Amino acid sequence: MTDEAATPAAAITDVETDDAFRRRPRQSRGQKRVELLLDAAADVIAEHGIDAATAEAIAIRARTAKGSLYQFFPNRDAVLAALALRYADEMRAIHERAFPMDPHGMALERLIDRIVNPLAEFHDRNPAFRRVFATIEGPADDTRSAPVRLRGQLFDSFVDRLDVLFGSRNPKLPARDRRRAALICASVGQSILARRSRAPAADKKPLLDDLKRMLVGFLQPLLNVQQARPRRTATKRVKP
């Protein structure tokens, strides 16, 4: 179980670790500057989109000289890649907490709550994330840019997690169906959560409820086959 969960988690973090930095900053000043630059990049992306996140725009936003950016990053894409990595790290932490060790004893609704709620909060908190990394666009070109590649890896690792989870919930479910269900849930979740974050405050709660209801409705027939489980003596039926 731990292993199953560990693999995809690692997949997130190992993304592009190699050349993400031109040189790892050795003075605390540099560490701070790197964070500043990533924050600046996120701000620019959030406000003006990824195409506006030029080296200069990022530098200006970070109140830094353009050259400083290249002290730590080999090129502009590396900044975005590092930003993605930072998101990936936080994502991993969220996943680690969200995906329960033993999901068998948990009602589907609660399970979904546990996963969806922190993701919703994450989307709310990171406009740049939803703007760049919560997109559907797929690979069609060899000149893939780092952010696009990372976006795919982030998504895939989330699908992996769901895949494993669904498998442990219903081992009878054929692998193909399981993976497809995972893909759909990830896709729908990403899509609705991104939209929800931009919705007026009044719609946020209902949108989240609707998403959950949709996922429950979709997953129920796939995962709850073994409804009458023997080890539950007392009633306490989580779901009627």
Next chain:
Amino acid sequence: MTDEAATPAAAITDVETDDAFRRRPRQSRGQKRVELLLDAAADVIAEHGIDAATAEAIAIRARTAKGSLYQFFPNRDAVLAALALRYADEMRAIHERAFPMDPHGMALERLIDRIVNPLAEFHDRNPAFRRVFATIEGPADDTRSAPVRLRGQLFDSFVDRLDVLFGSRNPKLPARDRRRAALICASVGQSILARRSRAPAADKKPLLDDLKRMLVGFLQPLLNVQQARPRRTATKRVKP
């Protein structure tokens, strides 16, 4: 009824009609050239992404001189806008056929089939569409480019259509809930259809079925309330 459908349809087409063309070509010669350019733009976008759709790339793909492009379009964005318009036109035709005059007598499943199937086919046929226009990213900046604006308008008009449809299916449904349901369906549909088009052939059918099942499950409680009333006693057909 016709009106209800016409309004959002018009919304799609009237988008940017004013300056989209520098000079509306009346001769079929020019018309053909425009179509060629739009085809070329779509091809380039499909293969290399929107950033690669430079004026020169489009012209080369269309086997035309760069200058000719500006004979018909005031600027590069106008090309993309025109492409979006062309998609919008086809979309409108699809909607016109898909959204039935009298949806009352139609089972929800059939209704969804009617709308989703042609859209799925449309996504399959237009890789450039899903690559650029089937994205979530929303407006956040004044310097927004035409394609982004149009993408939003396309989406909104689809939501409008669904909104109207849902309203005619269940007039009791509060406007706010209705619109939200429409938004969710549009968002989910777009997301899954775009992904489906890039999926391996074997997955295409199941993905479509899953999407439909998901939508039915989500809409059933919202739209089928009135149907159940007369035959309430016996059957309880809601979910076999």
Next chain:
Amino acid sequence: MTDEAATPAAAITDVETDDAFRRRPRQSRGQKRVELLLDAAADVIAEHGIDAATAEAIAIRARTAKGSLYQFFPNRDAVLAALALRYADEMRAIHERAFPMDPHGMALERLIDRIVNPLAEFHDRNPAFRRVFATIEGPADDTRSAPVRLRGQLFDSFVDRLDVLFGSRNPKLPARDRRRAALICASVGQSILARRSRAPAADKKPLLDDLKRMLVGFLQPLLNVQQARPRRTATKRVKP
């Protein structure tokens, strides 16, 4: 004989023909602009050295916008490569005239005159050539720049020519010695001619004479072994 001469001649011209141009200019205007740019590059190099031949400096010198340079050349190095090609073409013409079809009947002094004189004139006329292409620096790095590569190829093809010539003069001369002699003559010639072109006018003639005397002295023992040739009936000893 014709073949032997043709091979190295071709070697000069085939240098980098492929991507020297981003796009071959199709209007006569463009042709002129290309020539202008090459002239400008040559001027800048002649006056300020190759490091000063920046894209901007060349453009300014050619009274052109910086961007125009990239209309015809894929990058800055390609300009220098094209310049080298132009030199190579002229060189080839010079060689074609200088290297006689049948050198057997010609005194060594005359042979050398025929080769050295036009080269001296060429060096005089092309300061940029001697500044960049008449240098010794050899390969030591993979990131070879086009001009350096071309410089080597130009030199090598000249050595090839001499090699062939020496071989036809004295077939008994071992290939290794022949090639070495060719290398030395080319190297010495290049070195002295470049220096001569920068010398005060009064020194130009004596420097040329000295170079020739040096070459004659060096080559005499290698090439004139078969001194008593039967087909020369009358005395008319060109060189005692």
Next chain:
Amino acid sequence: MTDEAATPAAAITDVETDDAFRRRPRQSRGQKRVELLLDAAADVIAEHGIDAATAEAIAIRARTAKGSLYQFFPNRDAVLAALALRYADEMRAIHERAFPMDPHGMALERLIDRIVNPLAEFHDRNPAFRRVFATIEGPADDTRSAPVRLRGQLFDSFVDRLDVLFGSRNPKLPARDRRRAALICASVGQSILARRSRAPAADKKPLLDDLKRMLVGFLQPLLNVQQARPRRTATKRVKP
């Protein structure tokens, strides 16, 4: 005699003495650091060319911080200038040993051996020297960099030495011819020695022999006039 030799020797060393060092390091510690930096610069130049010898590359190669470089040198050119000075010092030592006190009693061949051999060895040992300082390119611009200026001075001082030497060998030789001969010998020597150092091992000895033979042949008529006097009648010496 000592004076004659001393003047050009001094000329080599006095070059740029003033500002070459920002602060002349008195502690052996600093001295060592300076030597390390110069070694590093030479290495980088030898391996990747002078353009690659950036302040950072040199510092990294010297396992030093970039800032330390500026502790000892006012700017990057000063590093190269100091390197040139170091070469000049070694050169001067070589010259001091090579240029005999009384060359009158020495055969021309031995004289040339004495000068050429250590220079050949020096070229072999110092790839950076031949890469940067053994070039023909002459001054033509005020913005000339220190290395170029120094390269010229090194060469000139060698010419001076030869000039003096030739004068002492044949006082009758007109100053103009003498200086020209010195120039030619220096130029040819530099050119061939640089090439020889990059030649395959098997060619090194023959190339050196050829160079010597060439120089002997060239200088014989100019310097050995007084020796030939007694046997003038018969032989018809090649060029009196």
Next chain:
DNA sequence: TATGAATGAGTGTTCATTCAT
């Protein structure tokens, strides 16, 4: 003092748009 971060002018390159032919 030694280290490595900060700075910004400069260079190569792209590309939308205009213009001459």
Next chain:
DNA sequence: TATGAATGAACACTCATTCAT
């Protein structure tokens, strides 16, 4: 009118040099 050249503003990236720690 169609073609492709001309233009210049923008952007990515480098590197000598200065500065804070």
